[in-house]
Amino acid sequence: MIRANNLQLRMGNRILVDRLDWQVAPGECWCVIGRNGAGKSTLLRTLAGLHLPEGGSVEMQGLILADWSLPALARERAYLAQSRSDAFGYRVIETVLTARHPYHADRYWEGSDDHQAAYAALQAMEVADLAERDVRTLSGGERQRVAIAALLAQDTPLLLLDEPANALDLAHQVRVMGLLARLCRDQRKTVVMVGHDLNLAHSVATHALLLMGEGQWRAGTVAEVMQASILGNCLGHPIESVQHGKRIFFIPAEET
Amino acid sequence: MRHRATVILAVLILLALASLLLAGMIGSITLPVSDLPSALGEVVRGTPLTMTATLLDLRLGRALTAFVTGAALALAGVMMQALLRNPLADPYVLGISGGAAVGALAAILLMCAAWMIDAAAFGGAVSVSMLLYFLARRDLRGGLAAEGGASLLLLTGVILSSGCMALVTLMLSIAPESRLRGMVFWMIGDLSGAQVRWLPWLVLVGSLVFALRAARAINVVALHAEAAATLGVRVGALRQRLFFCSGLLTASAVTSAGSIGFVGLIVPHACRFAFGPDHRLLLPAAALAGGAFLVLADTLARTVLAPQQLPVGVVTAMIGVPIFLFQLHHIRRK
Numbered sequence: 316m317i318r319a320n321n322l323q324l325r326m327g328n329r330i331l332v333d334r335l336d337w338q339v340a341p342g343e344c345w346c347v348i349g350r351n352g353a354g355k356s357t358l359l360r361t362l363a364g365l366h367l368p369e370g371g372s373v374e375m376q377g378l379i380l381a382d383w384s385l386p387a388l389a390r391e392r393a394y395l396a397q398s399r400s401d402a403f404g405y406r407v408i409e410t411v412l413t414a415r416h417p418y419h420a421d422r423y424w425e426g427s428d429d430h431q432a433a434y435a436a437l438q439a440m441e442v443a444d445l446a447e448r449d450v451r452t453l454s455g456g457e458r459q460r461v462a463i464a465a466l467l468a469q470d471t472p473l474l475l476l477d478e479p480a481n482a483l484d485l486a487h488q489v490r491v492m493g494l495l496a497r498l499c500r501d502q503r504k505t506v507v508m509v510g511h512d513l514n515l516a517h518s519v520a521t522h523a524l525l526l527m528g529e530g531q532w533r534a535g536t537v538a539e540v541m542q543a544s545i546l547g548n549c550l551g552h553p554i555e556s557v558q559h560g561k562r563i564f565f566i567p568a569e570e571t
Numbered sequence: 572m573r574h575r576a577t578v579i580l581a582v583l584i585l586l587a588l589a590s591l592l593l594a595g596m597i598g599s600i601t602l603p604v605s606d607l608p609s610a611l612g613e614v615v616r617g618t619p620l621t622m623t624a625t626l627l628d629l630r631l632g633r634a635l636t637a638f639v640t641g642a643a644l645a646l647a648g649v650m651m652q653a654l655l656r657n658p659l660a661d662p663y664v665l666g667i668s669g670g671a672a673v674g675a676l677a678a679i680l681l682m683c684a685a686w687m688i689d690a691a692a693f694g695g696a697v698s699v700s701m702l703l704y705f706l707a708r709r710d711l712r713g714g715l716a717a718e719g720g721a722s723l724l725l726l727t728g729v730i731l732s733s734g735c736m737a738l739v740t741l742m743l744s745i746a747p748e749s750r751l752r753g754m755v756f757w758m759i760g761d762l763s764g765a766q767v768r769w770l771p772w773l774v775l776v777g778s779l780v781f782a783l784r785a786a787r788a789i790n791v792v793a794l795h796a797e798a799a800a801t802l803g804v805r806v807g808a809l810r811q812r813l814f815f816c817s818g819l820l821t822a823s824a825v826t827s828a829g830s831i832g833f834v835g836l837i838v839p840h841a842c843r844f845a846f847g848p849d850h851r852l853l854l855p856a857a858a859l860a861g862g863a864f865l866v867l868a869d870t871l872a873r874t875v876l877a878p879q880q881l882p883v884g885v886v887t888a889m890i891g892v893p894i895f896l897f898q899l900h901h902i903r904r905k
Contacts, residue, residue: 364800364801365798365800385800385803385804386803387803388803389801389802389803390803393801394798394801396798399795400796402656402657402793403656404843404847404848405790405793405847405848405849406847409847409848409849413790413795413802416787416788416802417802417803420787423783423786423787424576424851425572
């Protein structure tokens, strides 16, 4: 689906990611884990084509990103930014309808098929009742769900999400993660997300990419890399794992 | 949506025509409605013989210039606001009108002919735009720039604008008494000396065609800023075109009528308030409303203290300031 070849990302003189050779296959759900400033968002922006890598390349379906046309690429992958600023008072439904732009750039107004896709996405995120609201009047969590709904309405095989659980309450965190896992399992969609909640990530992800700092990284299945000692190393704080039934929980060790 | 837009635009077109008609009728001598059709016929044929027709010809010429100026300013305002993603930006905020003022005032100071004042104003506006483009080109091209990248362009524009204002003040302070009045009138914005020209109409129609074709993409950029690229919009190219178009519109408006304040701020704001921020409707609606607004403001400017004629910039500011303050506080309360 998408792969990184010998990818290097830098911020100033600091090397974030070095010699990253990484491949994501259809149906996989990846979680990118790392400390603040480790380069998670920069990596995701690079995959989305919003940041040019300092070295190496990113390929989508065998073609490097720069060779794709933007509209064609927009039908293949969707990107959820970490935060948004709403300068204008668009209605919720309008923001979701703009996600249909890559499909009908030649239309002036959206058609009924676009409206159907938009309403279905709003319903999936349980925000259909907000459709006529001004986005600037929404709460942080509502705005986040509307943004994810727009992502769903874009209806792409690859979803890149920068902290999708941001500002969501517990119930919606679980529901959004469950939805992403189902999309991967049932519709063979591919998800790459950045997240800070290890337990949430562990419950939905099939694979994880750990950014260890100073360019180091580890990639593998959840069972391989999401182990207390490796995670503790990655996040710079000792972590313990606890078994509860079939589930494993990670908790930070107490400072003594 | 489509239906609603058609209705709104049809109403606005009727409103614009009504404003032009009103501007033709009202003045030192009020023309009766019954004489209008025949007089209008004479004007259209290009042979105004009767007194009614002559008056109508004069007034309509001025009203049409007011219309094209107002439409250009409102359209430039919407574009600038979308470009900077700031609903409080106006076409003058980047100093383009300041450049025009420097050019025009220098020409007045040097006692140039009227057409040279226009040319100097246009030249000043274009030079400032080019300078701005050169200084902020990284920001304008930046489809890949970091979030919130519009601030470099905005700050550069504000600084250039204050530089131009300093030059203007310098010229005003050394100008001889006799030329001061003309300079001040130019600064406030005045339509009394304006003649009918084709260039502003060409610029307006060209920009409107571009704006309508790009309206969908403008919506995406207004919503998502740089991330609009992930929805298939070439952000850098679109921003450059928006900058170019709004600069050209402002330059052409400022050249025909001086710097008329508030039209480019109030009209887009009021339209967004009334019809919503969707640029597919907002762009043409603001152009029509801006044109009609300036025609009415100019009619007021030449009748309210007749035979004394006020500069139209004073009228737009008098109407604009309270409306703007009202809207601002109304939105805050919501």
